[in-house]
Amino acid sequence: MRNNYELWLAFIACSIIGGIYGAVVFLTRGIPPASDLFGHALGIFGFIMMIMTELLYSLRKRSRSARWGRMSAWLQFHIFTGLVGPFMVLLHTSWKFNGLAGVTTLFTVVIVLSGFIGRYIYTRIPRTADGLEVGAIVSPEMIARTRRLMALWHTIHIPIGMALFTAAFIHIGAALYYATLLR
Ligand code: HEM
Numbered sequence: 279m280r281n282n283y284e285l286w287l288a289f290i291a292c293s294i295i296g297g298i299y300g301a302v303v304f305l306t307r308g309i310p311p312a313s314d315l316f317g318h319a320l321g322i323f324g325f326i327m328m329i330m331t332e333l334l335y336s337l338r339k340r341s342r343s344a345r346w347g348r349m350s351a352w353l354q355f356h357i358f359t360g361l362v363g364p365f366m367v368l369l370h371t372s373w374k375f376n377g378l379a380g381v382t383t384l385f386t387v388v389i390v391l392s393g394f395i396g397r398y399i400y401t402r403i404p405r406t407a408d409g410l411e412v413g414a415i416v417s418p419e420m421i422a423r424t425r426r427l428m429a430l431w432h433t434i435h436i437p438i439g440m441a442l443f444t445a446a447f448i449h450i451g452a453a454l455y456y457a458t459l460l461r
């Protein structure tokens with residue numbers, strides 16, 4: 279995590295997706311509705327990326343086996359999907375934020391912003407490529423404070439994720455039932 283590759287890649291991916299979205303708006307002369315093919319696809323693929331964000335890094339973190347790839351690479355992937363997925367979901371909303379779907383979008387924005395704060399704190403702790411902390415001997419005071427801050431951050435970031443996915447699953451169930459099946 280000593281570089282910003284994941285942020286640049288996410289920026290490029292979002293620019294390409296934004297470009298395609300812009301082309302659709304131009305060609306159809308309107309905002310793609312959330313329930314049409316394009317808007318729906320954005321919602322579904324974006325949401326799949328968000329589920330990957332929620333699950334994969336946590337699973338790798340708990341596996342503790344280097345066989346599954348370096349932790350730093352998984353965190354970079356976490357951040358990439360954690361930015362591109364929400365961006366696609368944002369385009370899916372058709373810029374309407376009523377009711378529970380609007381609340382779900384708000385949670386999504388909050389978790390992404392919280393992610394940036396977490397990334398900032400995380401990168402202040404020197405680590406090996408596998409995420410293990412180093413340097414506790416060199417500057418124990420600084421590391422202890424940053425580690426406490428990181429623990430506090432976890433107690434906020436994780437529940438927001440849970441609230442987000444609970445709201446998202448209710449939205450998806452209701453949207454599919456009312457807007458897709460009953461049409
Ligand atoms: C975290 C993920 C998601 C968020 C934040 C989200 C958010 C939204 C928002 C804000 C709207 C507009 C509501 C309005 O009209 O005011 C919407 C509509 C819709 N969403 Fe999602 N969505 C997500 C995922 C999905 C997924 C995965 C699906 C499909 C499987 C889906 C299906 C729909 C449908 C069908 C509508 C249109 C409802 C209608 O026309 O009344 N959404 N969504």
Ligand code: HEM
Pocket residue numbers: 328331332335336337339353356357359360361363364389390392393394396397398400435436439
């Ligand atoms: C859909 C969006 C996101 C979701 C659902 C999500 C979810 C999570 C979860 C559940 C964890 C806890 C992992 C664990 O300790 O087991 C986590 C950690 C983390 N996330 Fe996210 N995240 C999202 C977006 C982001 C973004 C955009 C960033 C950075 C810009 C980010 C940075 C981090 C960092 C730095 C950690 C801490 C890593 C650690 O302590 O090992 N996240 N995230």
